[in-house]
Amino acid sequence: MIENLDETHDPARRSFVEAANDADSDFPIQNLPVGVFSNTADSALRVGVAIGNHVLDLKKVSLASERFAEPVRNALQESSLNALFALGRSAIRDTRRIIGDMLDHGSSGNQVRRHAADLLTPMEECTFHVPTKVANYTDFYAGIYHARAAGALLTPEDPLPANYKWIPIGYHGRASSVQVGPGGVRRPLGQRPPAASGAVPSFGPCERLDFELEMGFYLATGNRLGRPIPINEASDEIVGFSLLNDWSARDIQRWEMYPLGPFLSKSFATSVSPWVVITDALAPFRTAALSRPEGDPRPLDYLFDVADQAGGGLDVHLRVLLSTEKMRSTDERAIEILTSNAKYLYWTPAQMVAHHTINGCNLQPGDLIGTGTISGPSSAELSSMLEFTGAGLNPITLANGERRGFLQDGDEITFRGRCSRQGFASIGFGSCVGRIESADLSIARANH
Amino acid sequence: MIENLDETHDPARRSFVEAANDADSDFPIQNLPVGVFSNTADSALRVGVAIGNHVLDLKKVSLASERFAEPVRNALQESSLNALFALGRSAIRDTRRIIGDMLDHGSSGNQVRRHAADLLTPMEECTFHVPTKVANYTDFYAGIYHARAAGALLTPEDPLPANYKWIPIGYHGRASSVQVGPGGVRRPLGQRPPAASGAVPSFGPCERLDFELEMGFYLATGNRLGRPIPINEASDEIVGFSLLNDWSARDIQRWEMYPLGPFLSKSFATSVSPWVVITDALAPFRTAALSRPEGDPRPLDYLFDVADQAGGGLDVHLRVLLSTEKMRSTDERAIEILTSNAKYLYWTPAQMVAHHTINGCNLQPGDLIGTGTISGPSSAELSSMLEFTGAGLNPITLANGERRGFLQDGDEITFRGRCSRQGFASIGFGSCVGRIESADLSIARANH
Numbered sequence: 008m009i010e011n012l013d014e015t016h017d018p019a020r021r022s023f024v025e026a027a028n029d030a031d032s033d034f035p036i037q038n039l040p041v042g043v044f045s046n047t048a049d050s051a052l053r054v055g056v057a058i059g060n061h062v063l064d065l066k067k068v069s070l071a072s073e074r075f076a077e078p079v080r081n082a083l084q085e086s087s088l089n090a091l092f093a094l095g096r097s098a099i100r101d102t103r104r105i106i107g108d109m110l111d112h113g114s115s116g117n118q119v120r121r122h123a124a125d126l127l128t129p130m131e132e133c134t135f136h137v138p139t140k141v142a143n144y145t146d147f148y149a150g151i152y153h154a155r156a157a158g159a160l161l162t163p164e165d166p167l168p169a170n171y172k173w174i175p176i177g178y179h180g181r182a183s184s185v186q187v188g189p190g191g192v193r194r195p196l197g198q199r200p201p202a203a204s205g206a207v208p209s210f211g212p213c214e215r216l217d218f219e220l221e222m223g224f225y226l227a228t229g230n231r232l233g234r235p236i237p238i239n240e241a242s243d244e245i246v247g248f249s250l251l252n253d254w255s256a257r258d259i260q261r262w263e264m265y266p267l268g269p270f271l272s273k274s275f276a277t278s279v280s281p282w283v284v285i286t287d288a289l290a291p292f293r294t295a296a297l298s299r300p301e302g303d304p305r306p307l308d309y310l311f312d313v314a315d316q317a318g319g320g321l322d323v324h325l326r327v328l329l330s331t332e333k334m335r336s337t338d339e340r341a342i343e344i345l346t347s348n349a350k351y352l353y354w355t356p357a358q359m360v361a362h363h364t365i366n367g368c369n370l371q372p373g374d375l376i377g378t379g380t381i382s383g384p385s386s387a388e389l390s391s392m393l394e395f396t397g398a399g400l401n402p403i404t405l406a407n408g409e410r411r412g413f414l415q416d417g418d419e420i421t422f423r424g425r426c427s428r429q430g431f432a433s434i435g436f437g438s439c440v441g442r443i444e445s446a447d448l449s450i451a452r453a454n455h
Numbered sequence: 456m457i458e459n460l461d462e463t464h465d466p467a468r469r470s471f472v473e474a475a476n477d478a479d480s481d482f483p484i485q486n487l488p489v490g491v492f493s494n495t496a497d498s499a500l501r502v503g504v505a506i507g508n509h510v511l512d513l514k515k516v517s518l519a520s521e522r523f524a525e526p527v528r529n530a531l532q533e534s535s536l537n538a539l540f541a542l543g544r545s546a547i548r549d550t551r552r553i554i555g556d557m558l559d560h561g562s563s564g565n566q567v568r569r570h571a572a573d574l575l576t577p578m579e580e581c582t583f584h585v586p587t588k589v590a591n592y593t594d595f596y597a598g599i600y601h602a603r604a605a606g607a608l609l610t611p612e613d614p615l616p617a618n619y620k621w622i623p624i625g626y627h628g629r630a631s632s633v634q635v636g637p638g639g640v641r642r643p644l645g646q647r648p649p650a651a652s653g654a655v656p657s658f659g660p661c662e663r664l665d666f667e668l669e670m671g672f673y674l675a676t677g678n679r680l681g682r683p684i685p686i687n688e689a690s691d692e693i694v695g696f697s698l699l700n701d702w703s704a705r706d707i708q709r710w711e712m713y714p715l716g717p718f719l720s721k722s723f724a725t726s727v728s729p730w731v732v733i734t735d736a737l738a739p740f741r742t743a744a745l746s747r748p749e750g751d752p753r754p755l756d757y758l759f760d761v762a763d764q765a766g767g768g769l770d771v772h773l774r775v776l777l778s779t780e781k782m783r784s785t786d787e788r789a790i791e792i793l794t795s796n797a798k799y800l801y802w803t804p805a806q807m808v809a810h811h812t813i814n815g816c817n818l819q820p821g822d823l824i825g826t827g828t829i830s831g832p833s834s835a836e837l838s839s840m841l842e843f844t845g846a847g848l849n850p851i852t853l854a855n856g857e858r859r860g861f862l863q864d865g866d867e868i869t870f871r872g873r874c875s876r877q878g879f880a881s882i883g884f885g886s887c888v889g890r891i892e893s894a895d896l897s898i899a900r901a902n903h
Binding site for chain 1: 591618630631641645817822
């Protein structure tokens with residue numbers, strides 16, 4: 008049973024933007040994700056919608072149309088999506104429906120179509136920005152196959168933390184360094200573990216630079232301090248989803264993380280994809296929460312909701328592509344190094360929200376939450392280099408003979424995500440891209 | 456040797472606001488901390504300065520005076536201090552000097568004095584707000600006596616983490632729940648550790664609610680992503696200091712924190728004092744960094760600066776007061792339960808800034824950084840209940856016979872901080888106050 012379907016999911020629907028009707032477009036009229044963009048003609052940051060290979064300028068559209076309620080029209084004049092998200096899922100649902108009408112190939116789309124040259128910008132001419140002013144970024148650890156694979160490298164006899172099946176484990180991340188790709192990710196400097204216990208740690212560029220394949224989601228209105236969001240209301244607070252790369256410096260992490268968790272090993276950069284796929288667009292692709300094996304505990308009451316268990320998961324096929332400097336110099340295309348699926352998460356996004364707020368912690372509009380690395384059960388679905396190279400011990404060999412244990416300067420990592428289901432138009436997430444830049448050694452030199 | 460002294464530190468200087476000239480006032484004309492306030496006559500949030508028992512309205516003053524540079528005047532129209540802090544320490548130094556002239560008992564203060572009724576509001580009529588819109592909040596763990604005392608309870612054979620003397624350990628905190636006292640701190644709900652390994656965790660109100668005595672500091676301009684702040688420039692990025700209470704739910708913390716650090720055990724509330732004592736006002740009270748015992752390593756180069764070692768510490772006498780509901784019902788005054796001093800920090804604030812950015816992480820204007828719990832070497836200086844009651848095993852007995860292992864509902868914790876030095880006017884930090892409110896059990900009931 009698929010709930011919450013309406014005419015916006017009708018697979019027969021087509022847009023007058025022809026590229027949106029290609030079967031392999033990430034952005035058909037059934038998707039309509041929102042983002043923040045600028046272009047050379049207008050460097051002001053503004054809200055847009057992806058349609059095919061174009062971006063619809065929602066600032067202009069909302070000023071020219073009577074169809075948006077005033078709070079929505081005001082929110083669409085902002086340079087970030089926080090104000091729109093603060094209006095809540097119902098307002099966003101209405102907005103997506105109106106935009107769908109405007110982009111329809113039928114007569115309702117005529118007004119936008121007539122002014123297409125002014126309102127639609129080719130995507131390749133756009134610069135994209137972080138969709139919200141991220142006030143708070145939290146990263147979870149909800150991928151059990153990742154937790155088990157990462158744990159096996161550290162504590163093979165007991166790979167999963169004792170609290171793992173009770174608590175959606177999470178930690179606060181760094182909001183200021185959230186960025187949108189394609190963009191440079193500078194290799195961080197830092198302290199690396201001493202060669203032996205008691206020895207001096209070394210200092211320099213990270214030697215074990217990694218990615219982590221995650222999804223991110225954005226918060227709607229949120230809650231007041233001291234007022235938990237009940238599990239059965241939690242999904243109403245999730246506006247939409249994107250791809251998220253939790254870049255990780257494994258050597259720095261190993262040395263710094265006990266007892267208070269990862270800090271500088273993560274805070275140098277987190278990349279998100281430009282587009283926020285609205286939760287409503289994902290309705291056909293909801294799936295049951297990961298089935299808990301016999302013997303696993305039932306979640307505590309505050310984390311358990313029948314509807315969430317039945318349909319709180321997401322079926323998103325995820326891919327990771329790698330392109331090296333050498334590959335690009337010979338015009339080789341990026342190669343797929345792994346695939347996974349968001350359905351492998353042990354905890355649903357709604358459970359993360361309920362847990363995050365059970366202590367009264369207040370979530371705010373536009374807050375970003377990462378799911379944690381989404382590995383799958385098979386070895387082809389291990390979603391960080393740490394996992395699939397066994398902490399660098401078993402490097403992968405690329406088609407051109409290059410080997411990789413961890414990321415090298417110039418390596419570009421691209422995440423892609425796509426939802427497909429019989430009887431529905433496929434939709435996608437676009438891409439989350441970051442390229443490793445060499446470390447800035449000037450400070451190391453200045454100190455010598 | 457005390458550096459950076461000027462006429463603003465002249466102990467002979469007096470203000471026409473008489474209460475500022477009391478020897479025991481926290482806010483003589485030598486201090487002039489900034490904050491954000493409102494009052495019943497004007498509920499708009501605006502920037503103010505503390506002088507004696509009054510608040511000077513900087514929004515009004517800056518509009519009426521020609522003395523402030525335009526960027527400063529604009530910043531003083533804002534409802535938070537972020538814009539002022541973004542202008543950097545030099546602009547803030549000028550601002551403090553101008554305000555000092557205006558509040559001087561001599562002729563230069565005449566203009567403000569004539570309009571005192573309009574420009575000065577009695578403190579008790581004001582409501583105070585978080586000084587900045589905290590975009591990012593980071594909490595360090597730089598108090599070595601705390602780390603050792605807390606570690607001794609968990610791993611007595613090896614109380615200090617192996618990385619402690621190399622790394623200013625820190626973690627990202629929750630920015631949204633930073634609040635200004637006096638205010639209610641609601642006892643959080645959460646998962647508490649199972650009675651035995653493999654047993655079911657219990658759920659309910661935290662049973663081990665604690666405070667942590669810290670100082671906080673605020674960032675100036677900050678740095679661009681990818682550009683570390685060198686240690687010798689780091690103190691220029693610290694605008695000012697306040698008191699900070701890192702409320703902690705010890706039972707929730709113990710169960711949740713491995714492997715990724717504290718999360719819900721901290722994110723329900725962090726309290727700061729309303730006033731940001733400008734770094735310049737603290738010049739007479741700088742002290743050497745904590746002397747490292749024989750055998751401790753020299754900090755790595757990126758954390759080592761001669762001037763910082765010589766004067767990067769702070770001599771601030773800190774006090775913690777407790778008042779219970781029963782005490783207040785019998786008009787008993789709050790009692791002092793411990794004292795400590797900011798000079799006990801193993802890492803200086805400048806080292807924290809240099810470490811925080813060494814990986815390229817970008818700090819932003821108004822960011823808040825906590826030092827970590829500042830315990831001292833003696834048992835009277837253990838600065839959390841965890842430490843001074845031995846995790847609740849040795850409760851303290853109050854004068855009225857009440858006992859406390861951890862905090863009870865209705866308990867009010869007040870931090871105070873004060874700087875004194877021969878030949879200088881003493882200055883203080885005001886107070887950081889929070890009162891424990893009972894847990895909201897409605898969600899627990901709703902789930903049954």
